[in-house]
Each structure stands twice: as C-alpha cells, then as structure tokens.
Amino acid sequence: MSERTLRARVAQEVAEVIATRRVGAYQHLTLVAPGVAELARPGQFVALAVGGETSGTLLRRSFSIHKVSPSGTYGGTVEIVVSAVGVGTRWIAERAPHDTIDVVGPLGKAFPLPTSPVACVLVGGGYGSAPLFWLASELRERGCHVEMVLGAASEDRLFGVVEARRSCDGVTVTTDDGSAGQRGWVSDPLPEIIDRTGAGVVYGCGPMGMLESITRVAQAHGAVAQVAVEESMACGVGVCMTCVMPVVGSDGRTRMVRSCVEGPVFRGDAVRWDAFDGGHARVPDDAVGAPKVGGH
C-alpha cells in the first residue's frame, strides 16, 4: 500500500442531517460534514456510527459518497444513498432533519481518473450508481465521453436515472423484470457500448457478481475495468483485517488485501474472482502466506 494513501487525511465529525428524502426504494441523506466534504474524491466512502448512547450496535456502516458540496449555507455537505436492509441501515434511514450522526471519512481509494480524454462507461447496479454521477462530471470536465448503464432488479431500485441523463452523454437502463428500460442485466448492453464508444475504462459499482461480469466484458472488449467493491467491514479504516479479499499485486502475486484502504476501488482484472463463492472468499492456494495443510 502506498504511503500516500495511508497518510491521506481523514475527518471524524458529528454531522447534522439537514435533508432526507425517499427516492424509490432508497433514502437520500444530506449531512453537514465540512471536513469530509473538503477532502473527498469520487469512489471514496464514509463510515457512520449507529444508534445513540444506548446502542449495542458497535460497528460503523459504510456508504459510498454520492456527492459533496464543499461549501454552502450550512458548511460543506456530504450526500449518501441508503438502502435499509438491516438494523444499522434502518436506523440511519430513519434519522430526521437536525438529528446527528457520527461520520468518519473520506475513506478508501478514489476511482483513478484517466490522464487522457478517453471514452468511459460507468455501470451502476442498484444504489451502486450513487458515486457515479460525481465521477461522470469529473470525467467530462477532463473531456471524456461518458456513458452510463444503470441496472436494478426493478424500477424502484434504480437510482438516479434523471441525474444520469443530465450528467452523461448516453444512458442505458436495464431491469431484471423489465419494469424500466430493457429487460436484462447491465452486462447485456455493455459490449455494444464499449465497442461503439471505443471506451478505454469501464467503472463499476454494485454487487460482486455484477462487478465480475463487468470485468469479463471489459477485458473481452479491450477496456480496463475499475470496480468498487462492498465487503463486510468492521472498522473501515484499515485496522481490523476483516474486509480482505484476494487481489493480484503488481508483482503478480495474490494477497489478501484490505478493501477499506487498498480499495474499495480495484482494477477488475486484479481481483481473484475465482475465490468468491456465495458470500465467502477463499484464500487462493497460491496467495502469499496461504495456509499449509491443516490451516491456521
């Protein structure tokens, strides 16, 4: 891991919720967090504490940063998009304006930006699209042609279709049930888009299975995939070693690397997709320090 990443600055602040609204199946929150807002880059995330003084829920929950406004009426704000799936996300989604939440961020590595104005395709599954609009703007500022593919199980689980049309040069929508856009997966239209635009980079954010297929399609069509993963994290700041996954390093060797500090964005072709299986990730036998017979 580079010295730079580790020494990257990070803020911890008690953020006031200044807006919260329902967007389809999600809750979109705006938090006053000037320290985070000032430092963040697209692809980074924040980790939020759950519950108040009586909380038995100790671990923070991670959310991609959807948008930052480094200054404004309230000071800098950070926006996130929350899918309420369990006790922590429910608590966060229920916060009302003026409630406070303890925020740590920005965390992790941002999406790397191309140094020349290549075409890019941004693929988001469900709330996975949240960090992509900001990325799209930055790419277009650099002169990149940007297209977006948004996919979800059904229309209510799509996020940001309108915003996508505003911030990109082309938008394709897929849903599993055909309730919006074309029926199918994001990987279906992807080959055509890469080929047509001559895209050099495909950025992806969404479930693991989707990231794997994006990587495969990108590779097959001559593009580099940059994917933001979502592993279970206890600390989010690099100290607990729970969020690891097998990734091939520049020396060609596989290591169990921390997705919170060396990710969440990885080159798709560096991820050992073969080791993932139903929510588990094995340690590949050829990984550095892999257990010998008997295991550890």
Place this chain on the structure above:
Amino acid sequence: MSERTLRARVAQEVAEVIATRRVGAYQHLTLVAPGVAELARPGQFVALAVGGETSGTLLRRSFSIHKVSPSGTYGGTVEIVVSAVGVGTRWIAERAPHDTIDVVGPLGKAFPLPTSPVACVLVGGGYGSAPLFWLASELRERGCHVEMVLGAASEDRLFGVVEARRSCDGVTVTTDDGSAGQRGWVSDPLPEIIDRTGAGVVYGCGPMGMLESITRVAQAHGAVAQVAVEESMACGVGVCMTCVMPVVGSDGRTRMVRSCVEGPVFRGDAVRWDAFDGGHARVPDDAVGAPKVGGH
C-alpha cells in the same frame, strides 16, 4: 404474597408520547396507554423499555404513575415524571411527541387507603411526590383531611407545589438549601403536622433515608407510615429476585421480599431499616433462610 396481587391484571403496550414538557429539573411525559390507565391505582408503577432496535440496554426502567386519565381524546393516558440521571432515563426524557415507548403496567401494590376518613399526611421527596397528588384526591374523596409535605435539595427539584396546593388541605415545602419553603428536611415539620391534624397515616415516597425518618417520626407520633420504596429492579414483574429487601411479615419473621410485587408500598414499620447501608441491603441474620457461616 396474596393470590390477588399476583393475578392482578397488567398490560403491555406500545405507547405513543403525546406530550412532554420540562418541569424544573424533571421531564413530565404523557403516554397513550389505555390498558395501563384503566387498571392503575395510586402507588403503582410502570416499567418502560429503553432504546430502539439497536439498544444494548435490556432492562426496563421503573416510574411511579403520576396520573392516569382512563379515557380522553387519545384514549387513556398515563403520566410520569422523569429525572434524567443515567442512560435509560436520558433516553426516555428525550422522547419527542409521536415517538413510542414500550410500557408494562400497572405494576406493584398500590397505597392502601384507610377505610375511615382519618387525616393523612403525604410526604414526597423530589420526584417522589409524583404519585401523591392522585392519592390525595382519592383520600379527599373519602373524606380524609390531607396535608402534604414536599421536600427537595433545591427549588428546581421540587415537583408539583402548585398542584399540591390545589389538591390538599395544607402544604408545607422544605428545601435543603432554603431556595423555597423552609430550610431543612421533610422530617422537620412532620411531627407538628401529625400532631396538629391527628393524622392516622403518613404516606411517603422518596429516597430510602427519607422513608426511614418518616417511619420513625410517624411511629413516635402514633401514625402508621406507608412508604413507596425504589430498589434497583431488573424485571419489575416479580421473576428475577433482584429487587428484594428485608421486610417483617405478619408472622413476625423477616424475609427478603420482592419490592416490585410485594411493594413498592410497604408499611414503614415492617421494613428492616437496620439492614440498609450505603446502597447495600444486608440479609439480617434472623431472616428466613439467612446464610449460615460461609454464606451461599
């Protein structure tokens, strides 16, 4: 314990907070809890769950019932007066209108009412006065002459002085620092009041030390003390045996009895005050089943 008490009905309901306001050092909450309201009698208490889904605070907190309105715009309501001293009481005191709290009650035995219209003195220390106004009304309905003594460390910790003047035939106020009423303790004016009114019963609610001195004064002046105690309770419903204290039974023998079901109201002269010391209560050597040498 009598069969009647145990079979007394009790409700468990998710109560909406419909009003909450600051009263001196306390928070006065009104909860919609028709089941509790219908059954409650003065001296009984409610046990409230703390925190929501994320709560690591498992045990309920107990509060004397200040007032009930068995029916009204919202259905029956129950009022309590909360002194925020720790994590649980802080959480409860912070609830806003429309928030909900899980309530179990009414619990414990009520103040026994005299069968003839004797004069009574009601003594409340701090928020301990909360259940006494309701008691005062019931006593006056039965033709009793009712006087009240309210005491606290300072003026802001007195509760219900105005209400007392409305519901009683005489009110005396004491504060430790003299910030309201006469400087001193509730036990100072008590002898004179008992003697003047010829009171047959002194009802007390407040800290243990106060209840002990009320008992002593009442005994010395020919009155019976009925005191509502406040022991640390894990369950409030009689199943855990944590809230016990040494009390002399009708057979003259001391037992460790549960203050949540056999109390919280006890005859003052039945309580083994000699066993209490700085928040601890010893098992008196003559108690039924007291440990032999070596202890259990």
Place this chain on the structure above:
Amino acid sequence: MVDLSVDLPVDLSVDLSVDLGGGRRLPNPLMTASGCAANGKELHRFFDVADLGAFVTKSVMADPRSGRGTPRMAETPSGMLNSIGLQGPGIDAFVDEDLPWLKSVGARVLPSIAGSSSTEYAHVAATLRESRAFDAVVGVEVNISCPNVANRGLVFACDPMASAKVIALVREQLPRDIPVFAKLSPDVTDITAIAAACVKAGADGLTMINTLLGMVIDTDRMRPQLGGVTGGLSGPGIRPVAVRAVWQVRQAMFEGRMPTVPIIGVGGVRTGRDALELVAAGASAIQVGTAVFNDPSAPVRVLRELGELLRAKGFDRFTDAVGVAHGR
C-alpha cells in the same frame, strides 16, 4: 391475563413438537430459563404458561434460602450480571405450593434442582419424586453450577468427577421415564469433557449454558457493584458463547466422541432468529432467560417468530432444523 390468542397459536403448518426423552412429546421446544421466570404465577399474567413446551422453575434447594444481600444486579452492555444466591422457598414448599399450581394451569414442568452437596441434590430429587403433582413433571434439570461446599466452593460443573457424581445420584432417585438434564457452565476449558462425563453418569440430556462468571465495579463507590462481588453474566451479549458451546458438544456427538442426547439451548435468546441459531447449532429446545426482563411475553413471542422463520425456510418439522448447520 393479557389475551394473546390473536397472536397464537404458531402457524400450524410446521410441526413444532419435540421428544426430549421419557417418551413424552412436548408440543413445542420453547421454555423459560431457570431463575428468569420465578415459578409461573407472575408470567401467567402475560401469557398462558401452558402454551410453552415446558416451564422451567427457579433452581430449588433443600431448605428455604434468603439469597444474598443487595445490590443483586448490574446492567451491562446487552446483558446483565446477577448474584441472587439461589433465593427460594426450599423443596418442601415447592412441592406443596408451586408445583401443584403449575399443574393446575396445565403447565408441563421442568423443575430445576440445586444443592451444595451431592446428597442435597439427591434429597431434593427424592422429595420431588414423592410429590403429589409429580405427574406435571416432564423432566428434571440439574443446576450443577452451584458452589460445592466440599470442594473449596468450586462449582460442580467445573469438574467432570463432581458433576458426574451429582448426576448419578439424582438419576437414581427419579423414575426412568423422567429425563434428567445436566445444566452446564461455560466457564470451563473444555465443555465437551464435562458434557461427556454427565452423559456417562446418566444424564439424558444437557442444558447449555448457565451464566458466565463476571464482575462489575461501581465506579462511584470504587468497589464491586454486587453484594456477592462476582455474578453471572447473561443476555444477548453472551449468545455467541452459548451457540459455540452447543455446537462443540453437538459436534462431539456427531463425531461419536460421546453418545447423542438432546441439548436444550439457552443464552441470550431474544428473538426467533436467535433461537434458530441455537437450533441450527444443535439444540432441540430453547430457553429464554434475560430477554423476559425486557419483554415479559418473550418466550411465546420467540416461539411464534421461530415457527414463522421455520415455515419461511420451508421446514415441515422443527426437528429437521436441529443441528443443520453442521457439515454445511
């Protein structure tokens, strides 16, 4: 009594019944935990105690006991510490009053017995056997987590020999069709060794786990918060220890390292999901303890939730879910 009939019975499409030995089938696997439900009357105000698979009573000893002084409890994160000191009426009052009352409301009873010597356990068991309401008894739970007066006050359950002796003596006192459950402490280096010793001595089943030995300091007074200095830690915070204990002992049975007997799981169960964890680890019945202090109707709520979960997962019979997490 609060009318719970709208919420009950649990969905009938799942067969919740379970046989814990003695040839009696319990209608469902939910029980109270000893010491967390008194002897029935109190909770009967909240739900019908006969709706439970069995009602487990507070551990009873030979003589009346006052228990310890107070404070007897301290709240801890997601749990509590207690030191009651086995306050109780003694076995004679228990068989004269508590057991007949439980029988009168139709409850199936799993009395918990205790002693400070193995002969005291045997005496309590014998008194129980002779009692007029004994036909309400579906099994006896032996709480071997009491200090053994003969052995420097160490609890029986910390020593395989001492545990075995108690179990053997109790087993002798009771008819063969009354299963005996040894209730184990987690505070041991190897719980499978104690479990195996108890089964070898005649235990027909095991209850796991009792509380963990813990302590809280009152930082205002800078002294132990409990009158009894140390106490027993219980509640959701310890559930992972209970799941592990049940798993380890069930694993030992699967591997043939000890005979297979039913396990009653207890420790930190607050919801149907929590109960299912213990079941999947190998428990054939579930006790709800500390959660009752949070929600007096927790045992029947957990039963309902467990039934719903099993149905949602496609189980036809509760017993099919017992131990399924092994070998997955």
Place this chain on the structure above:
Amino acid sequence: MVDLSVDLPVDLSVDLSVDLGGGRRLPNPLMTASGCAANGKELHRFFDVADLGAFVTKSVMADPRSGRGTPRMAETPSGMLNSIGLQGPGIDAFVDEDLPWLKSVGARVLPSIAGSSSTEYAHVAATLRESRAFDAVVGVEVNISCPNVANRGLVFACDPMASAKVIALVREQLPRDIPVFAKLSPDVTDITAIAAACVKAGADGLTMINTLLGMVIDTDRMRPQLGGVTGGLSGPGIRPVAVRAVWQVRQAMFEGRMPTVPIIGVGGVRTGRDALELVAAGASAIQVGTAVFNDPSAPVRVLRELGELLRAKGFDRFTDAVGVAHGR
C-alpha cells in the same frame, strides 16, 4: 493528521505515568489492543500514536500469513466475533518496516508475538531483539492464545505447562530490561492457575483478556457465519468477564498465592469509566480494542476521560487507583 491538541494533553494535575517493569516509565497507561490497531500508520491519521503509553502491534508470527478466508467477522450484541487467522507480514517484514516506522514517529512499542510452536515464539522474539529499531520496544506481549500445532490444536493458554514453556523460551531470548507480558485467554476453568504458571516461567506481567471463543450462525444460509466456524468474541459485552479475570488474578496476588506483577487490562473498554473498572479491579494499564472500530480515536479519548475521572475522584496519581476496589 487530525489535530487533537485542543483535547490533549490530559489534565496534568493527575500523574498518569506508570512503570510496567524494565525500569522504563510510560507517560500514561493507555494502549491499543493487539489486532485492533494494525501497526500504527492507520490510526496515526486520527491521533498521534506517540501520545499513547504504548502501541501494541498485531500479533506477528515467523512467516507471512494470509489469514483465513472471509467472512471474518460477525457483529453481535454489544460486540463482535472475529476470525482473522493472524494475517500478517511475518517478523522479518515487521522489523524491517513496521517497527522502524513506529520508532520514527516516537511511539513506544509493545510488539505482540505469536507462534504455533514454542520454538516459533522463540525465533520471533530473537528476530525482534536483533532488529535495528529495538530501542522503541518497551516490552513484548506474548499472545499464547494460538492453536498449538503439537497439541491437537488446543491453544497454549488453555494449558499451564504449554503456556509456561512458551514464556520461558521467549524470556530467554530477550534482554532482562524488556518485560515480557503473557496474554491470557478467559476460556479456562481457572485463570489464576495459568497466570501463576506464566509468572513462574518468567513472565514479568500479564495481559488479560483475549477474546472469548464464540460462534454465530448465519440464519439465512443456516451455516456458521465465519469462514473459520468459531471466532473470538470481543467488545463491551464481555467487559464483565475481563473485570472478573483481572480481579481474580489480582486477588491471588494480594493473597500471596502468586508473585505480584503488573496486569494490563483489556476487554470491552469503550469509555474512561470502563477503563476505571479494570483499574480498580487491579489493572496497571489499559488496552482499547474493539471500541476503536466504533471510534478510531477511542484510545486517546479514553485516556482523557480516565484522567478527568481520576481527578474528579481526587486521585493525584493513576497508580493509586490500581486495585483499590479490593478490600472495600
């Protein structure tokens, strides 16, 4: 780095320094817990790691280790379960990179070492001793809660003999002025026996406690949630077990059943009040582990809160509060 200087230093009217042996005085008793703070760089973004009494590094073994597959954690009520499998760079990389970095920022370091055989422990200790940044080391913590490959995978800390052998070998490798701390597991029948065996074998101090063995079942998949099946339970939920362990061992020292050595308390500390509990029970230093995942600056916050509490209670010196709850 976030500027914490407004909050620090702790009130100077309390002398927080403490001597844990080896003649070095630490400026204060607060430490990270092994495995909950990596090797320093990550937390240095939140506070100056040199502000701590000592920085305890992740247990390091001889060779690089990948650790276990995932999931490696499960959240539990007021705690968590982990099964990392001692992932790490190996001792050579540790002494080449991590230790020099910690030295460069002025941290006092308490490296934690591990092994799957006693000779591996000794090798790791020897490599440490030879390292160029060894002068940053103020002591060595020996994590004896690893599975002992020679002994059916049972952890060293469950057996007094195995523990003693490791400690004796490690002690031999290190200069006398480097105190050796044995880190004990609570998963034993009698922790005072293990503690005494370690001290007899040469441990200059004890760290208590490591995690409790626990398990969580994923009820969606009906299988163990962790890749490693069982894991270590930590966090506020287990604090009463840590307080009890420290109390029992300190009590054994007071009663002369073993020599008096400093105890480092760890387990569930989240606030200054929590730290004070362990101190009053007998701990001369405090480590903050899982609470760091909730609040990355927890160790310095706890230090500040502890200092404020001690002052409010009228203590002039931290060391005067150590063990005060005994005999009250």
